[in-house]
Amino acid sequence: MTSSGALSCCGFLATVALGVALLATPSECARAFFVFGDSLVDNGNNKYLLTTARADSPPYGIDYPTHRATGRFSNGHNIPDIISEQLGAEPTLPYLSPELHGAKLLVGANFASAGVGILNDTGIQFVGPVNIVRISKQLKYFEEYQWKLRALVGASQAQQVVNRALVLITLGGNDFVNNYYLIPFSLRSRQFSLPDFVRYLISEYKKILVRLYDMGVRRVLVTGTGPLGCAPAELALRSLDGECDTDLMRAAELFNPQLSRVLSELNGRYGEGTYIAANAMRVHFDFISDPAAYGFRTAKEACCGQGPHNGVGLCTVASNMCADRDEYVFWDAYHPTERANRIIVSQFMTGSLEYISPLNLSTVLQMDASLVN
Numbered sequence: 001m002t003s004s005g006a007l008s009c010c011g012f013l014a015t016v017a018l019g020v021a022l023l024a025t026p027s028e029c030a031r032a033f034f035v036f037g038d039s040l041v042d043n044g045n046n047k048y049l050l051t052t053a054r055a056d057s058p059p060y061g062i063d064y065p066t067h068r069a070t071g072r073f074s075n076g077h078n079i080p081d082i083i084s085e086q087l088g089a090e091p092t093l094p095y096l097s098p099e100l101h102g103a104k105l106l107v108g109a110n111f112a113s114a115g116v117g118i119l120n121d122t123g124i125q126f127v128g129p130v131n132i133v134r135i136s137k138q139l140k141y142f143e144e145y146q147w148k149l150r151a152l153v154g155a156s157q158a159q160q161v162v163n164r165a166l167v168l169i170t171l172g173g174n175d176f177v178n179n180y181y182l183i184p185f186s187l188r189s190r191q192f193s194l195p196d197f198v199r200y201l202i203s204e205y206k207k208i209l210v211r212l213y214d215m216g217v218r219r220v221l222v223t224g225t226g227p228l229g230c231a232p233a234e235l236a237l238r239s240l241d242g243e244c245d246t247d248l249m250r251a252a253e254l255f256n257p258q259l260s261r262v263l264s265e266l267n268g269r270y271g272e273g274t275y276i277a278a279n280a281m282r283v284h285f286d287f288i289s290d291p292a293a294y295g296f297r298t299a300k301e302a303c304c305g306q307g308p309h310n311g312v313g314l315c316t317v318a319s320n321m322c323a324d325r326d327e328y329v330f331w332d333a334y335h336p337t338e339r340a341n342r343i344i345v346s347q348f349m350t351g352s353l354e355y356i357s358p359l360n361l362s363t364v365l366q367m368d369a370s371l372v373n
Helices: 003-019 079-087 102-107 135-153 155-164 173-180 187-191 194-214 232-238 246-270 280-289 338-350 361-370
Strands: 033-037 108-110 166-170 220-223 275-278 298-302 328-330
Touching (some): 033 079, 079 338, 079 361, 166 194, 187 194, 194 220, 194 246, 280 298, 280 338, 328 338
Parallel strands (some): 033 166, 166 220, 220 275
């Protein structure tokens, strides 16, 4: 995009925003932000579904500004919220929110849904007639979103909004914990050895990433899986000595390098920096292996839950709950606390190549901002 084109786009969108009475945002020209994936990045879509995979009841949201459950699997803000802060924008609304219309579309949208994976058969255990928004449906919703945006600002300006946007996608963990290793001798574990399953996952993920490019996005932050075997849920289920489960750790260790190679291949095809690889394994493992170095008291116990390691089931009003959420890496059986999320995003923003490559987000934002100045 040329400098003059970007400036005209920004001015046009500001005019549109005023025309539909958008409330002032931190940055009038903040780029749009789109989010795809699972519960780590879902900011409330599942609360609009008849599903058991939801987080819209207390004490979820206890540290959110409203102190109310929002559908985020967190005590407060999640990773997309904190990235939005860095973009100088208000948080993206869930795509299923009735508030997402008019100029709110210019902010972007969050399509993520708790329980989903790369594969459509991941998450089948979640009960409900409309249980989760699988990634194929998330992409269809993104296509639907673009039709709405074109109706609002016209085809040319809508394309610029999508082309300039930042995209976050977080997938893969559920394909192991809620599919391959969900039960002993699961269908997928009978069908594939673990290395073959990982190769299959990567081939399917590549199709999703190419589809996003075909739909117009040009900056995609892709997170690998964290240390899956270290989550309190897996410690409760699989560990007798409090150490991370070796099967799930091996799955992550196979998956992440192959994902990185695919992203490098796609950058060779579409341009360096189109896909940005976030090393979630390294970021998480830093404070899981040495929580005290980051001011945490524990990485083995969830703040909210029940059973061993507080790792059994969802966080509810009947659960055990810690007094100081900032001392815990994990909020519930799988999901980080807001404080841990802020550390994660800080590494995405300013981390070295061992955390995020080929560029960190601060560098990307500076480069892209130079196009509009």
